[in-house]
Amino acid sequence: MFNADLPLLFTPIFQERTWGGQKLAELFAKDLPPGKRIGESWEFVDRPEAQSIVRAGPMAGRSLHDLWSNFRTEFFGKVADAPRFPLLIKLLDAQEKLSLQVHPSKQVAESLGGEPKTEFWYFAAADPRAEIFAGLRKTMTPEQFARALRAGTIAECVHPIPVKSGDAMFLPSGRFHAIGGGNVLVEIQQNSDTTYRVFDWNRVDDYGKPRSLHIEEALQCINFEDVTPATIQADGELLVRHELFEVQKWNVDFPREIVAAGQFAIVLCLSGRVGCSDLHLAPGELCLVPASLQDRSIYPLGDGTSLLRITIPV
Secondary structure (H helix, E strand, O other): OOOOOOOEEEOOEEEEEEEEEOHHHHHHOOOOOOOOOEEEEEEEOEEOOEEOEEOOOOOOOOEHHHHHHHOHHHHHOOOOOOOOOOEEEEEEEEOOOOOEEEOOOHHHHHHHOOOOOOEEEEEEEEOOOOEEEEEEOOOOOHHHHHHHHHHOOHHHOEEEEEOOOOOEEEEOOOOOEEEOOOEEEEEEEEOOOOOEEEEOOOOOOOOOOOOOOOHHHHHHHOOOOOEOOOOOOOEOOEEEEOOOOEEEEEEOOOOEEOOOOOOOEEEEEEEOOEEEOOEEEOOOOEEEEOOOOOOOEEEEOOOOOEEEEEEOOO
């Protein structure tokens, strides 16, 4: 039995994207490779192709999958069994629009050989007139949707939503969507990398070739009755509670216990500086508070301190 004596920090994994930039260095002091379009920083991930690695302490060098497989009770408490840790947490820098896309539900993913994905976005920063696209403007049939694709008018069918810093959005699987340019956000999602692109705004790569699309698969995934969804209206500190994850936003003015004994939490600092046990988190930094940790206190290290508290309902 291993008893954790500190929260754990992990090394982020940077991902180049055509729509990315350098905002994660500017806003969150991420040590990005210069001159690269970094669109994603994978902060907490347990996938075959990518592993979060503990940065320091007795568990330094161990992977998240190692913790999940061999120290599950000590670090994660009584979370439901799964082959891998069930969430993936990212920071995204969208300097340009992402493709219009959809992720499959569990049932459709099984039939297509993919992975289901439901996700949540928290907007850490947004340019003036920033927007996202989510759901449809009006109910459509798959045949009407396909006709709009052939006519080149599909962008007129998706529902635009203005966003600002501090907004949040829940995206169940099947919701047609895209992130607009000028947004920096936290993405909390099912552990999945299945995306079916529908429209990429007629972009081409450096060789003049368009990105591949997945029209047939997308038509099987999209919820064509998902019309004009809205951003989340917070219920006090609660932003979203779903069977996959619960996310709260805390404005930290005084010391508090982040989670009950025997449960884990992931803490992501949004602003100010957060003390978490004996660790200090700057904006954009994340730590795992293990279920076996005795000191589960968090406290502000200055004015204007805020965080996201991420848990999995049990």
